[in-house]
Amino acid sequence: MTVTAHVATYAQLPLRIVGGRDCRLFAADGREYWDFYGGHAVCIAGHSRPEIRDALAAQADALAFYSNVLPLEVRDRAALRLTRFAGAGMQSVFFCNSGAEANENAMKLAIQRTGRTRIAALTGGWHGRTLLALSATTDAKLLAPLAPLLCDCVKVTPNAIDELERIDETVAAVLVEPILSIAGIVELSAEFLKRLRERCTAVGAMLIYDEIQTGMGRLGRPFVAGAHGVHPDMLTSAKGLANGVPAGALFMSAAVAAGVKSGDLGSTFGGGPLACAAILATLEIIERERLCERAARIGESCRERLCVGPVTHVLGRGCLVGLKIPTGARPVQEALLMRGFITGTSADPAVLRLMPPLTLPEAAIDALAAALAALPGENTANVSPPIAAVATRERH
Numbered sequence: 509m510t511v512t513a514h515v516a517t518y519a520q521l522p523l524r525i526v527g528g529r530d531c532r533l534f535a536a537d538g539r540e541y542w543d544f545y546g547g548h549a550v551c552i553a554g555h556s557r558p559e560i561r562d563a564l565a566a567q568a569d570a571l572a573f574y575s576n577v578l579p580l581e582v583r584d585r586a587a588l589r590l591t592r593f594a595g596a597g598m599q600s601v602f603f604c605n606s607g608a609e610a611n612e613n614a615m616k617l618a619i620q621r622t623g624r625t626r627i628a629a630l631t632g633g634w635h636g637r638t639l640l641a642l643s644a645t646t647d648a649k650l651l652a653p654l655a656p657l658l659c660d661c662v663k664v665t666p667n668a669i670d671e672l673e674r675i676d677e678t679v680a681a682v683l684v685e686p687i688l689s690i691a692g693i694v695e696l697s698a699e700f701l702k703r704l705r706e707r708c709t710a711v712g713a714m715l716i717y718d719e720i721q722t723g724m725g726r727l728g729r730p731f732v733a734g735a736h737g738v739h740p741d742m743l744t745s746a747k748g749l750a751n752g753v754p755a756g757a758l759f760m761s762a763a764v765a766a767g768v769k770s771g772d773l774g775s776t777f778g779g780g781p782l783a784c785a786a787i788l789a790t791l792e793i794i795e796r797e798r799l800c801e802r803a804a805r806i807g808e809s810c811r812e813r814l815c816v817g818p819v820t821h822v823l824g825r826g827c828l829v830g831l832k833i834p835t836g837a838r839p840v841q842e843a844l845l846m847r848g849f850i851t852g853t854s855a856d857p858a859v860l861r862l863m864p865p866l867t868l869p870e871a872a873i874d875a876l877a878a879a880l881a882a883l884p885g886e887n888t889a890n891v892s893p894p895i896a897a898v899a900t901r902e903r904h
């Protein structure tokens with residue numbers, strides 16, 4: 509047992525990983541794993557990409573840091589390339605450091621702009637741990653002690669069109685994940701998203717897509733924004749944005765950006781040169797290796813091949829997949845870990861989540877299908893000795 513000075517806030521997988529390359533992880537004991545978890549949906553282009561290392565080294569050599577008090581070419585290039593990649597009317601971007609910070613700023617901007625103090629979100633959504641982001645998040649345990657500090661949030665059930673009228677003229681912004689990931693890979697229908705857009709426009713609320721998990725190509729297109737003709741007013745990104753170098757981004761339409769005044773938003777580290785160099789290198793890989801198309805194919809292969817053993821349905825798309833396991837996802841997660849696969853659970857005890865890098869080879873899906881097929885379909889609890897301390901909470 510290694511002694512650690514870390515605060516014990518994470519229930520961790522019982523592994524000592526010492527290295528990674530693309531979709532493989534290497535443990536200190538010599539074992540290797542297929543990474544179907546992607547460092548929590550972060551390592552979109554695979555682990556330890558030499559292109560990103562080289563971009564970071566070159567930038568560190570030239571200028572490791574300067575804040576937004578100076579214009580920097582690398583920041584300008586990252587913003588331009590990123591907004592072109594995003595498309596969907598997202599003409600400007602504000603850089604920050606994490607997903608929660610991007611969501612916090614999006615909601616703050618909507619509150620400033622509309623003069624309203626309520627927000628709306630979907631039941632089961634996860635948006636981060638800052639106070640506004642937490643207000644939009646569903647987690648009774650986390651919310652209860654902070655209740656007096658949280659913003660009033662109207663909750664709507666995913667895909668419940670008849671509940672959209674709860675979003676009224678008191679609501680500043682509606683924050684939604686286009687696929688609710690932590691909730692258990694809950695997809696929103698095109699009809700729901702269209703009606704949500706219409707409702708937001710009708711009552712003057714801003715629509716914000718939280719694409720922190722669904723974006724950067726993971727679902728087979730740069731972002732969900734623009735799909736089904738639905739354009740949000742703002743969009744947030746983090747996780748895969750710089751393939752593991754901390755970075756967050758708040759995209760906004762021209763109309764929203766036009767109203768941002770000097771001093772409305774700010775961050776010391778946001779848009780730092782190292783993060784921007786990593787964003788550019790990540791985009792270069794995504795575009796050169798056509799990772800959007802690849803992600804779409806991976807999703808199709810998962811749907812075709814992973815409905816085996818204890819799995820009764822395959823949910824989701826691209827590289828955001830849920831395996832429905834009515835007998836319980838956790839024992840399967842444990843059994844797969846013993847067999848060399850890192851996967852994730854969700855708030856739904858019957859859904860195992862896969863968020864692999866978009867570079868995942870077909871061989872990994874074949875191997876996972878074979879491992880799942882070898883597990884009993886009825887009851888997986890006895891396939892392997894339980895592993896102590898397998899993560900019980902995966903909300904970072």
Ligand SMILES: Cc1ncc(COP(=O)(O)O)c(C=O)c1O
Pocket residue numbers: 606607608609611634635636637685689690718720721746747903904
């Ligand atoms: C959909 C979604 N939004 C927001 C966040 C918060 O991001 P961060 O942990 O970078 O603050 C997460 C993190 O898991 C997330 O999955």
